[in-house]
Amino acid sequence: MLKNLSIVNFKLIKALEVEFEPGMTVITGETGAGKSLLVNALATIFWQKPRREMLASPTGSTRISATFSLAGGFVAAEDEIIVSRLLGWKNDRLRNRAYLNEQPASGAFLAELGGRLLEIASQHQQQALLKPRHHLFFLDLFGNLGE
Secondary structure, three states: OEEEEEEEEEOOEEEEEEEOOOOOOOOOOOOOOOHHHHHHHHHHHHOOOOOHHHEOOOOOOEEEEEEEEOOOOOOOOOOEEEEEEEEEEEOOEEEEEEEEOOEEOOHHHHHHHHHHHOOOOOOOOOOHHHOHHHHHHHHHHHOOOOO
16 A cells, blocks of 8 residues: 655756545646646656656755555564665756665666556556456465465
8 A cells, every 4th residue: 555655956946845644535636736746756756757747956956765564474574664766867867766675676677566566557558457467466465375
């Protein structure tokens, strides 16, 4: 479950911290309210290739962090994980660093992890439930079978 989302200097967001409660969360609002910025921030942590226009400042740095509760557990030793993405400039090039619990992580690993931690349902994205590669995972989760 997503517990917290922290965003600093991402597109139009200077600083934002959102706490999520257990249960289903629906983010609603009028067009232009910023709903897609939250989704884009999460996508940037896990899947979306970072681009120059994602940084709010041409000279500053961007940090996006998400805290997840693992009650029901993906990793036996951890009950909570923090996934972060840092973007910034070095020698006029965009630097992109990803972290899992403050340890460097590969983009491929985070993409796989993101597929297990998040389900983002939107108008133009398919849901993980429709992807056969996820069926066994959901069945095991439902049956409390763990490893």
